[in-house]
Amino acid sequence: MKINCIVIDDEPLAVQLLENHISKIEELHVIGTAQNALEAYKLLKKNPVDLIFLDINMPDLNGIDFLKSLHHKPKTIFTTAYREFAIEGFELEAVDYILKPITFERFFKAVERVLRQNPENKEEEFIILKSNGLQHKIALTDILFFESQGNDIKAVLKGKKEIAAKYKISDLEMNLFSKGFLRIHRSFLINQKEVKAIGNNELIIDNYSIPAGRIYKENYDQLKQDFKRIANKNPKGSSIGFLNYLVSLS
Structure with missing residues (x-):
């Protein structure tokens, strides 16, 4: 749209x-x-x-x-x-x-x-990743984050599943920026909807601790501001937006 x-x-x-x-x-x-x-x-x-x-x-x-x-x-x-x-x-x-x-x-x-x-911006709900000779169709809602590993990436999915693929994280960033994915570190591209807590230098997705990189500080600071804004409007916690749990700010 x-x-x-x-x-x-x-x-x-x-x-x-x-x-x-x-x-x-x-x-x-x-x-x-x-x-x-x-x-x-x-x-x-x-x-x-x-x-x-x-x-x-x-x-x-x-x-x-x-x-x-x-x-x-x-x-x-x-x-x-x-x-x-x-x-x-x-x-x-x-x-x-x-x-x-x-x-x-x-x-x-x-x-x-x-x-x-933008709730209408849903023309692509999945991504195709090639791994071990297979084409994997992965729903974006199943993805927690991507981690760069040299010239490859690792997609970390819900249920502790992982898929390694030949893909540059910079290309993923460009393709998924309008789908709620944010680069906060040279090695990490996260699904913002899955963020459970955020601090000064790290955030929590599921049980994973993900660091914030210095060169992506502006992205990370903006994410923190979004959390604060929602927390201020919903001090008892809410499911509105991507705040799924009570925000932890350190």
Whole structure:
């Protein structure tokens, strides 16, 4: 399923940059752009919109007030040069808050959060791994994590099952990033839905302790923030999202 999005920004170069970034992610589809809130209202009336890339400093009505005015609020990623509105932006439950100039790497991390949350993004529910001359069809929901072993990977599955295959973990990361899998270490790609507890430098999946790598610290910190956000909304514990058990934060 395509995610319909609009870009709202009064700077043409900023719009052009975001459209270029969006074009690199096949799940996203731009249905229009707007330079101000009034143009944006017209787009929202004519089209179903799943995601807004929203500037804050715009004429007549700023991005914060525009989003507040919407009865139905699509997922929103703020794109702005101003740090001071970040808290207010997150209070409006924005998916992310990106500071300009926006690199593709930072843009990708924000969009990846949307794709992880998208319940319609289920066109592929399994992966094929070749091992010992056999093609194994493995449901994504059965996978706990992947571990890199040189040029091979090991898929660790529920029920203590393991399958070794010729596969690069970097290729798996690209193929599964929109399916809820996150790289937190050069050797580990995890199924976020199976995370039971998270600390400063490790997380727990089933009975496995998985380390966090320094170069993937931003991914790991974002995962911790997601846990905190859900824990704060559901202090007694909840099955909402990927929080299956009470979160342990150290």
